Amino acid sequence: MSNVPQELRYTQSHEWVLAGDDGQVTVGITDHAQELLGDMVFIELPEMGAELDAGDECTVVESVKAASDVYAPVAGTVVAVNEKLVDAPELINEDPYGDGWMFRLQIADPSQLDSLLDASAYEVVESED
Amino acid sequence: MPFIPHTEEETRKMLDAIGVSNIDELFDEIPADLINERLDYVPPAMDEAGIRRLCKNSAQSDGHYVNFIGAGAYEHHIPAAVWQVATRGEFYSAYTPYQAEASQGTLQLLYEYQTMMASLTAMEVSNASLYEGASALAEAVLMSVRAQRKKHRILMPETINPAYRETTETIVKNQGITISNIDYSGDTGTIDLVQLNDQFTDDVAALVIPQPNYFGALEQVDELVDLAHKQGCLVIAVVNPLSLAILKAPGEWGENGADIVVGEGQPLGIPLSSGGPYFGFMCCTQKIVRQMPGRLIGRTLDAEGKQGFTLTLQAREQHIRRSKATSNICTNQGLMVTAATLYMSLMGPAGMAQAAKASHANTRLLVEKLTAIDGVEVVFNSPFFHECVLRIDTPMDDLVRAITAQGIIAGMPLGADYEGLQDCLLVCATELRTEEEMNDFALHLERIVSKG
Numbered sequence: 001m002s003n004v005p006q007e008l009r010y011t012q013s014h015e016w017v018l019a020g021d022d023g024q025v026t027v028g029i030t031d032h033a034q035e036l037l038g039d040m041v042f043i044e045l046p047e048m049g050a051e052l053d054a055g056d057e058c059t060v061v062e063s064v065k066a067a068s069d070v071y072a073p074v075a076g077t078v079v080a081v082n083e084k085l086v087d088a089p090e091l092i093n094e095d096p097y098g099d100g101w102m103f104r105l106q107i108a109d110p111s112q113l114d115s116l117l118d119a120s121a122y123e124v125v126e127s128e129d
Numbered sequence: 130m131p132f133i134p135h136t137e138e139e140t141r142k143m144l145d146a147i148g149v150s151n152i153d154e155l156f157d158e159i160p161a162d163l164i165n166e167r168l169d170y171v172p173p174a175m176d177e178a179g180i181r182r183l184c185k186n187s188a189q190s191d192g193h194y195v196n197f198i199g200a201g202a203y204e205h206h207i208p209a210a211v212w213q214v215a216t217r218g219e220f221y222s223a224y225t226p227y228q229a230e231a232s233q234g235t236l237q238l239l240y241e242y243q244t245m246m247a248s249l250t251a252m253e254v255s256n257a258s259l260y261e262g263a264s265a266l267a268e269a270v271l272m273s274v275r276a277q278r279k280k281h282r283i284l285m286p287e288t289i290n291p292a293y294r295e296t297t298e299t300i301v302k303n304q305g306i307t308i309s310n311i312d313y314s315g316d317t318g319t320i321d322l323v324q325l326n327d328q329f330t331d332d333v334a335a336l337v338i339p340q341p342n343y344f345g346a347l348e349q350v351d352e353l354v355d356l357a358h359k360q361g362c363l364v365i366a367v368v369n370p371l372s373l374a375i376l377k378a379p380g381e382w383g384e385n386g387a388d389i390v391v392g393e394g395q396p397l398g399i400p401l402s403s404g405g406p407y408f409g410f411m412c413c414t415q416k417i418v419r420q421m422p423g424r425l426i427g428r429t430l431d432a433e434g435k436q437g438f439t440l441t442l443q444a445r446e447q448h449i450r451r452s453k454a455t456s457n458i459c460t461n462q463g464l465m466v467t468a469a470t471l472y473m474s475l476m477g478p479a480g481m482a483q484a485a486k487a488s489h490a491n492t493r494l495l496v497e498k499l500t501a502i503d504g505v506e507v508v509f510n511s512p513f514f515h516e517c518v519l520r521i522d523t524p525m526d527d528l529v530r531a532i533t534a535q536g537i538i539a540g541m542p543l544g545a546d547y548e549g550l551q552d553c554l555l556v557c558a559t560e561l562r563t564e565e566e567m568n569d570f571a572l573h574l575e576r577i578v579s580k581g
Contacts, residue, residue, distance in 0.1 A: 042419060042444075044419075047278060047279070062419070062444045063444075065444075066444060066449055067444035067445070067449060067450050067453075069453070
């Protein structure tokens, strides 16, 4: 069983979202997603300052098995990207909820967070995979 | 026995299994108005003797001319062993195999080809080839836009082969990419650096640099590369691979070298054969390899520690990445690449340099002989590789027709593609042209020009 931290929000497409007090959210992919994809070999991060709508493709991760898109869970502006992943994409496998974070958004509409899944709802999504 | 892998019975079984009554039903999803019912232009079936006759007649209608035309395809010496080996059953396929790793010999050959091309261009990576030179440039343009994200403008000099520009425009125009033309200097026949300088705006993804350019002239590649890189643009080099045996490799242009190198592979052992098949090549830096289209072969070790060859970075390709793949190209011109690899192996660096130098020397000699004629002069004041533009004081169509009647193809008239060059002819003399042939050409040209 993969790790699904209680304090995070989730999407159907396997992103996790950590909401901060400053109107910013941090985004990555779940433990389950990294397990499915396998060893990461490459990441293409979003551009700083890019304005994203919820559901926009903004990051590409490539593993030994596949290349997949990562979607913006909510609308917002990219205010930080995890440059460490460019040289060390394996961090996504090793620590998906920590050092494996991908980007941070200044969110446009905090109410969009309410439409995300909580941990128990995401566990259901996982079990149906 | 027909060469069809499935018997009627097997086909029936498969159709029954999926609940379809006949093969045509598999295509039901195609809207009826898109289906062309009438195929009147397809001639009736022919027998083997008929096909031989048709091909022989077509080949004969090409004629046997002494060639002084280049303009993108060049008649060079091809060692007899190249096609003797390339047409062996083990190699005789245009495709990378679908069960790729089962064909280690083919993969090894492609790996060796890539290694040779990377070494020739001084680039880090080569793919296993593309269709031909013009579409290779279009792919390079798409690749540069992917690598540069929000930038969508390409600076394309007038000195590029006009067919390459047209092909590129056709392929990229509906993808939101703008092609801006860069003028050439009427004095040198190369990219006008002053005019170019004004063209760098924030949205320029790449500058295309042909070397030698369509006029045969050598561009100031070092200055151009540094200028483009200073402006945050990528550089796409379009080169003649044979010329690289004696010219500076694009990976060494300027401070940091070109980012993408493409071109037509035909000069490397592929016969003219009425215009194809040829092959395109593409090399790039490691930094942007994930944006590169086409197949890449890598060398690795298997579970037993033995050397093996494998398709690598497949996640970019369409069988995995579907509509987001780096291109729709999943195959290549394998047979042409086989011939090119054999050509480069047999000629070696010294042999290729010899062919390139002899082509350069022959073209100089030809230009000397032709410009000795009153009314014939060199147009551009630039060093050239093996082609040169001549201005001839005689109506061009008549001239070309009259020379052709003497069994000589005089060159490529430039009037149709370049305003102001109506009276200009692009000539080429590869290592195959003899002094006698050049004298013959000069003799006929002199006779025609003096009459005009």
